[in-house]
Amino acid sequence: MTFSELKPEITNITSNSLTSVDKKLLKICELLEAHIDYYNWVGFYFKNGDKHELKLGPYVGEPTDHTIIPFGKGICGQVAVSNQNFVVPDVKAQDNYIACSITVKAEIVVPIFVNGENIGQIDIDSNTADPFTEADERFLEFVCKEVAKIL
Template identity: 75%
Template sequence: MTFEDLKPKVTYIISNSVLSRDEKLLKICELLNNSIEYYNWVGFYFANLETKTLHLGPYVGAETDHKIIPYGKGICGQVAVSNENFVVPDVAAQDNYIACSFTVKSEIVVPLFVNGENIGQIDIDSHVINPFTTADERFLEFVNQEIAKLY
């Protein structure tokens, strides 16, 4: 399924008035995980602006011990500070990478902005080296723009 095919499905999930916000986020995780072959872990982290930490939200994939991540630590923590997308073609080449599983080969993290403030991010791990393209970035930015409507 192409990113263009997925966009209306994401919009439909966001507009579902029966589901809670966390249920919608989980459905989006499931949709992306099931629709894009190289998306092997899909989840959200949300910022606690006072403590400068990220807290794990809904996700699909292997269990993770990384439920709270300090700003600046790992890929997610760096995105919390930089406010910019971070594509890691090969996690083994990253100095500030928090290993979740030996099966993870690459990662993409895209910040989630609400009213210009970075409140969290979508985080995707892949078991493939270097699968993420600019098209993934633009699609995940779209996903986060839709999710921002929930806040």
């Protein structure tokens, strides 16, 4: 499916009032991982209360030991501080990268804002080198805006 075909699917998931937030987030992860062949791990991290750390939320892909990530550490931790998208074409070229799997070659992280506050992010790992384009960023920004409506 193309990004434009996936957008209404995302909206359908987020607008379903009978489904819990965590189930909606998991359905989004499953949808993206199933329909974008270079999205090999898709998950959400959220600010862990008042702590300066992220806590893993729903995800699909290989299990990860990184259930808590301090602000500033790794790509996700850097996005928690910078409030900016972070596209990593080659994870081996990043000094502050937390390796989750030896198969991961690239990563993209896009923050989720609620009332102007960065409360979490979508994190996507790819086993393909340099797969992410500006179209991925715009699409994932759309996903994060939809997710923000249910948080």
